[in-house]
Amino acid sequence: MTKPAVSTSSFPWRWLVAGGILAVAAYVYFIALRPVAVVVPVVRGRAVNSVPGSVEVKAESVLPVKSEAGGRIVTSSLNPGRVVTKDEVLLQLDTGDVDIEIERIANDLEAARRRAQVGSTLRAERDNKLDSLNELERRVKAGAFSVAEFEREKRLYQQLVQRVDLEEVNLKLGVENLENALRAKQREKAKMTIVAPFDGVIAELNIAGKPGELIGRDFTLATLISKSRVVEAKISEENYAGLIVGQAAGVSFLSYGPQQYRATLTKKLPTANAETQRYTIHLNVEIPEDKLVPGLTGEVVIVIGQRDNQMIIPRRALRSKQVMLVESGQVVVRSVEVGYTALNEVEILKGVSAGDLVIVEELDTFRPGQRVRTRTAN
Template identity: 40%
Template structure:
């Protein structure tokens, strides 16, 4: 009986001890970790990014007058070639009608012909007769010279009339084109696809020439990356980039360097790089900001860890259930990952979240590595 009692007691003690160890293990803080793995590390230069409209423009009229129609509405989207505003053109059309009538009349007068031309033909016929009479001695040379001068005078008069007539017709034709152009200017069309961000003229307003009527914000968006002076020299067109916007959380977008501006901002001494980002245009809202990594180099088959696991030049590794602070040598760094040249081995576990909550030799319970 005694031996059997001892066995029962031993079993109970073992269960209590196992339960104590299990309870102690369960009370350990959880540590979110990542596995040190091999992969491709990239060298990326950091940059701050901002989204802005390609440009904005003031809509102005070359013609003054009364606004009789307008589709300018604050916040409205307009398309290139769309009629935005119409100015009263009644007076201009009346002037065009008057000038057109004068032009038609001038053409009719030219078709009828000049009386001077008839006088010249008569004078030339008379001169031929007087010339024959003079050759026969029946007409004096003095009178013949007078007849010749009369013919030359009529020729000059006819030539002047023709010049004046052509000048009048040409001038009226030009005037017609000018009037038509003035009428065209009373209709204002959108030169670009844009959003209306300001309106200062409405139906019934009397506007003057060149007065600002509205502000149009171009639909095209630019993603500007601002790069520090020490990093600028390594950037060339065509390099890949990883972009993250604050408004879209951890979502990442890829892009390429499209343009590199050669001058720095005189206040910040930072250079501007234009990125072509693969993102739906509707999501590129002016004013959106974020960060980017412009990739300037890469190395394959090296050890990499998440960048968020770094504490300066240290990481917190988990070995045998305890936290170990290890010094590491970093290599290439990108927006999310960093190459580890030394200090860690493949397969090591490094803590990735709440790093400030852990100390050397703390006991922790490892949870499933984060899949990010």
């Protein structure tokens, strides 16, 4: 049996098809080997110039409650966590001994006032001496009495007047001293009643506070934390100058997740921390007061300027004053002019156009002219 003849004309086509397949495979393989650049398109939007800072919530006042007087406890309402109001009695010491002293001084004062009202016991003698002196003066004028003797009697009268004045001054001084002593004892008694200096919460307690317990002078009884809160933010030195009281801000707290609360800058403190060179500002945050727990921390972004319809790129795409773009699959480095800078975004005044693809991740791994594939960032 004879074999069919093989057509030699089909071989070139087979080689061409095989070559085409290999070329496509090589091209696909070559493209697949290109690194992937994560990009974000340049968009138009609102450019915001903002200042970042760290935030901490503090109690407006943290005050140790001390006893200025020593004594024995009669009553106490000191309990950790207890809410107290201004001038509420927290602890009462026994005032029995002081009351006795106050009563004694008050009696002495009443007697001293009566003595001062009566005046010096030498008043009558002074008046009689004055009458005698007037009579002697008439006799001197009549030539019936010695002038020298009259001058001696006149000096004796002056001495008597001085004794009367001095005695009455001492009587007045005795009244004033007793009045001061009475006020001092009354003040000492008042110090034996310890009251809350402001509305707050008792945070710590250093004594049991049981009736009959003895405490010493200047003993720290407890720590009182005020109900009012202060939200402090720390701002770097280079950003402090642009801040103005009344500027709007956004505050987020670590304990409350990504939620942001509106705030207003209310106070700028003029001195910086000597170690960190960061300045302190105060914020009024629109948040329920019970959420502002002392010790809470977070972040703040203060808006100091904004412009609409500007070129915006992610801040992480900016390296110095340059960005990396992908044009026709190739990396291009372009110098840009930077405008407003926010926490996560940057305004570009010159150098890019809307729709340009800027690289936002691993910028150090790319070089100008490098062929890349692109993937849009999430």
